[in-house]
Amino acid sequence: MSDTVDLTAALAPAGPAAPHSASGEEVATHDLGAVAPPARPARRWMPKRVVATPAAYDHPHGLRIMERLGELGLETERLASNRLTGVRGETDRETYARAKSTLAIVVSPPSRRRLQPIAPSADWRFDLAEGCPAHCQYCYLAGSLSGPPVTRVYADLDDILAGLADYVGRGTITSRRAARRDEGTTFEASCYTDPLALEHLTGSWRRAVTFFGAWDAPVQLRWTTKFDDVDGFAGLRHEGRTRVRLSVNCLPVTSRFEGGTAPLPARLAALRRLAEDGYPVGLTIAPIMAMPDWRDHYGVLLDAVAAAVDGVRDLDLTAELITHRFTPGSKEVLLGWYPRTRLDLDEQSRSRKHGKFGAVKYVYPPETMTALRAWFETEIARRVPACRILYWT
Numbered sequence: 342m343s344d345t346v347d348l349t350a351a352l353a354p355a356g357p358a359a360p361h362s363a364s365g366e367e368v369a370t371h372d373l374g375a376v377a378p379p380a381r382p383a384r385r386w387m388p389k390r391v392v393a394t395p396a397a398y399d400h401p402h403g404l405r406i407m408e409r410l411g412e413l414g415l416e417t418e419r420l421a422s423n424r425l426t427g428v429r430g431e432t433d434r435e436t437y438a439r440a441k442s443t444l445a446i447v448v449s450p451p452s453r454r455r456l457q458p459i460a461p462s463a464d465w466r467f468d469l470a471e472g473c474p475a476h477c478q479y480c481y482l483a484g485s486l487s488g489p490p491v492t493r494v495y496a497d498l499d500d501i502l503a504g505l506a507d508y509v510g511r512g513t514i515t516s517r518r519a520a521r522r523d524e525g526t527t528f529e530a531s532c533y534t535d536p537l538a539l540e541h542l543t544g545s546w547r548r549a550v551t552f553f554g555a556w557d558a559p560v561q562l563r564w565t566t567k568f569d570d571v572d573g574f575a576g577l578r579h580e581g582r583t584r585v586r587l588s589v590n591c592l593p594v595t596s597r598f599e600g601g602t603a604p605l606p607a608r609l610a611a612l613r614r615l616a617e618d619g620y621p622v623g624l625t626i627a628p629i630m631a632m633p634d635w636r637d638h639y640g641v642l643l644d645a646v647a648a649a650v651d652g653v654r655d656l657d658l659t660a661e662l663i664t665h666r667f668t669p670g671s672k673e674v675l676l677g678w679y680p681r682t683r684l685d686l687d688e689q690s691r692s693r694k695h696g697k698f699g700a701v702k703y704v705y706p707p708e709t710m711t712a713l714r715a716w717f718e719t720e721i722a723r724r725v726p727a728c729r730i731l732y733w734t
């Protein structure tokens with residue numbers, strides 16, 4: 342790994358994006374074997390080093406982030422240029438760990454200001470940050486980043502939000518799917534990060550929620566999270582224009598494969614809290630895994646969801662269902678990170694498919710997919726009847 346990091350470059354590669362809970366089958370990966378730190382239990386992430394590029398000081402939100410960090414006892418180091426030095430350690434592991442514990446306040450790269458469609462989740466994706474402190478063993482972010490994983494948060498938030506107006510009415514997801522027409526143009530804001538992993542440091546997603554709340558137009562902000570830190574969102578003027586989805590899974594998945602995230606009961610409590618505050622809410626059930634006894638495990642999950650939303654008035658609850666898949670590249674990276682992982686990465690038990698951009702991916706065979714889909718559709722209707730399924734993939 343190089344000692345200097347160009348903070349004007351995007352952290353994740355250009356090209357097709359995938360929601361972070363999917364497996365990003367079309368994203369190129371790099372082998373980071375032997376450099377990943379072990380998973381830690383969930384807690385509010387506090388970076389060890391905070392830096393800001395000179396341009397970040399020209400943006401009010403950059404200054405707001407610095408002030409917020411100051412209140413948390415974190416001092417921001419002003420860089421002389423857009424290049425960050427001092428990341429190199431004695432070993433690759435040390436370099437990696439230093440990058441992973443550094444937060445950079447930067448202006449978003451121009452490539453991030455041209456929005457990309459992100460089917461089937463939303464019409465458009467936009468980014469408020471890149472990088473995540475959690476350690477999900479199936480996460481495509483792990484191996485797809487283009488350099489040391491310094492988490493970037495964007496100082497030009499106000500410009501990013503103002504730029505969204507150009508895209509209203511131009512999406513294809515909500516206009517083509519009758520079930521989603523009431524959502525207006527949808528904007529996904531959690532592609533390369535987990536919002537609630539960073540919100541206490543930036544305030545960016547709260548600002549986005551109030552921006553959409555004040556935006557009297559057919560638009561919807563969407564983001565998904567595996568964290569539960571929603572206190573700051575209760576009471577905001579969201580006006581129903583933000584759908585927060587909690588990324589959930591059955592306990593064998595959340596407890597084995599999702600290092601550094603909030604436990605499932607805490608995520609479901611956060612779901613209830615937001616629903617009680619009038620937010621449209623959702624479940625991102627991903628990645629769905631056909632493990633032994635999967636019906637029992639996912640049945641327990643759906644019952645826990647039903648209990649979590651029981652009695653919530655005017656509940657607006659959706660589900661997005663994403664099955665597990667992997668590529669030869671992502672398998673290599675993930676086995677490098679987690680050599681003893683119990684993640685099922687056996688090509689023999691999967692169907693080989695070509696993604697939209699020609700990349701090979703391994704998905705469950707058709708009979709498994711059919712059984713999973715039928716089960717989820719039936720059981721969601723039976724156990725959580727208020728829940729609308731938005732898509733299956």
Ligand code: SF4
Binds near residue numbers: 473475480482534602
């Ligand atoms: S929480 Fe972080 S590590 Fe886990 S899937 Fe999402 S982006 Fe990846």
